[in-house]
Amino acid sequence: MNEYEILEHTADIGFRAWAPSPGELFRNAARAMMAIATEPETLSGLEERELETRGVDYPDLMVNWLSEVLYLFDTNQFAARDFRVDDIAADRLRATLIGEPREPERHPWELIIKAVTYHQLKVEQQNSRWKAEVFLDI
């Protein structure tokens, strides 16, 4: 089964991601967002960068996590092609971003994502699976 699928919204775009655990769900969600934003295969995985973020619950944590990844890309600090969630609880996350510092000429936007929204946001456990739905402002 795929890790994620792209969702439609009248004015915007989003994705649905699945995983067996919260850590993998957060990884898959970030992969989905970066697959919309850029072409991950153009990025090398030569460097790593640690990232920590907080939230009041899993949905809030998801928005904050994706917003961090987006901020690093938009300000040319780091273009991540993959993610490793090292530690996660409902209110905090520590992860390693795998990629390289962004060079806009080599790593253009495929689709410019301006923000991560709380609109119809879902992060939930269904039986043994975790599922997330996130909409992005473009």
Add this chain to the structure above:
Amino acid sequence: MSVSHLIEQVDDYRWRIPRVNGTGMLTDVRVYASRDILEKVVTDRSLDQAANVACLPGIVGSSLAMPDIHQGYGFPIGGVAAVDCASGVVSPGGVGFDINCGVRLLGSSLCRDEVRTRLKDLINQIFRDVPCGTGGTGYIKISRKELDDVLVDGARWMVRHGYGESNDWEYAEARGALLGADPDKVSPRAKDRGRPQIGTLGSGNHFLEIQYVQRVDDEEAAKTFGLYQGQVVVLIHSGSRGLGHQVCTDFLRDMGPAMRKYGIELPDRQLACVPVTSSEGQSYLAAMRGAANFAWANRQGMTHFVRQAFRRIFGNAVHLKVIYDVCHNIAKQERYEVAGKTQDVLVHRKGATRAFPPGHPEVTPSYQQVGQPVFIPGSMGTASWVLAGRSGSVDETFGTCCHGAGRLLSRTAAKKGRDLKRVIKDLEREGILIRSDSKRGILEEVPEAYKDVDEVIEVVHKAGLAKKVARLRPMGVIKG
């Protein structure tokens, strides 16, 4: 909540959804639409969202839906909500991610025939001079300290530093800078995102069009604004870029926990809000005003580059005057008579434009007789409108009218079955040249993706919120 089945007709252009007990709605929803438009509006969740907005603590009057309403995040796009300044809440989602997304119109001293023969050169020159799309880094380099000054002084800072002509900023809502901006409330991240982007168009539905005045509907108002039939004008639709988006992101993040503190519960997290008078609310407003001022500076920067491009092609005698600059994503403190008493309210305009009538003290002095200019961009390649505010807006909609055509199709649906070359050729056949970095963007913004702007305008005109002044047709489109 689902409310579309509760719609009642008030008259040809007004509809109402009554307050439903037990849903948290504090007031009704009033919709401005023709029957045809309403049939399209009910195909998405925008009216349910307008009903959610009716749950905002301190809302005054109705939750309002303009004829271009469509589904947004939390707030519908084309939604208006006024809240009491003392007892109400401020909602970053009610302003939107692109704070002070807006429209500026420049009137040129050239007519259509003069431009037509050099159109290709002109559009290419502007496309080179105004960065847009995925590049998005501008030519205006400013320091961190200078950015703080921009956040306070908006368009005026730009004019003072050579990016404009002496009185440009007077022809803008709030004269190009809202009072009460505090750069310290704008996060370093928002500043990092925005600093390289001043004077750039951006992406999404943002665009810059060379247009001509196809038809004048109101001679007196057109003359007062400096518009005449056949005249070439430039319409710039852009906002506060990454800076505004980050301000919204930052405050949405902080307001979730703050809402718990104030005991506010709402049906949609994207509606997150806090009391206007709270420290969180005041901080947001101070940051929002900074982002709004950044957007006015941004459109001022583009004005400068557009003038340079025109002069390069047509010589130094060519003149471009700022007709006006309106914002359509904002929250502003204004004063209205509500049920016979004067009340200070915070008006959230999310995809809605201020439309003050003749004689209103905030209308630019030279436009006092005819009312505030309102610009309604249509979809790519169709038409845009110049309107003037009328007294109905102050009586009914907290001084507000619509902001655009309103999206109808999702981006994927818009692209489906369409071929880029064909779209470009069809536009060229109508005499419209298009330039864009984004092929995808062109397809996603095809005219069929939007409602008919003329129908939307008819509603606000007939409802007495604003009157038709002139219809504009595009000649050249730069799509962000």
